[in-house]
Amino acid sequence: MPDNSNSDRDLTPEVSAETDVARLGHSSPPPAHEQTADEDADVVDWARVAAMDEFKSLVRAKVAFVVPATLFFVVYYFALPVLVGWFPELMERRIGPVNFAYVFALSQFFMAWGVAYVYLRKASQFDDRQNAIIAKLDLPKGGKSK
Numbered sequence: 001m002p003d004n005s006n007s008d009r010d011l012t013p014e015v016s017a018e019t020d021v022a023r024l025g026h027s028s029p030p031p032a033h034e035q036t037a038d039e040d041a042d043v044v045d046w047a048r049v050a051a052m053d054e055f056k057s058l059v060r061a062k063v064a065f066v067v068p069a070t071l072f073f074v075v076y077y078f079a080l081p082v083l084v085g086w087f088p089e090l091m092e093r094r095i096g097p098v099n100f101a102y103v104f105a106l107s108q109f110f111m112a113w114g115v116a117y118v119y120l121r122k123a124s125q126f127d128d129r130q131n132a133i134i135a136k137l138d139l140p141k142g143g144k145s146k
Contacts, residue, residue, distance in 0.1 A: 054136065058129045065122050069115055076111055080104055
């Protein structure tokens, strides 16, 4: 029988797993990542952020990159089965020891790596713009407003 005399102790290891979502017996305030919406009353004013021209510009820039990049990737990816189905004579043409279908399939790996590389470069620029917006909000470390 466990000792229930100390009500402040953490019962989680006895009741469930150490990573259990429910906090049991914590006497101190929970860390920021465990707070509920009611406990986290000092949040960022998202309406203010959404109204900022810099934020709107960042969202437009992300959409202007992500939508065409995604469309390009999907079209390129599905081009192989479409070409094999509708243009088999083209895909059967030999390029050295293999046919064009194999070369095209292999090119999809390089295309995916290329899209990932370009995305990483653009994401770095997006992060810089995001950090400038956060700095303009004058938030202390941890993201909470003053």
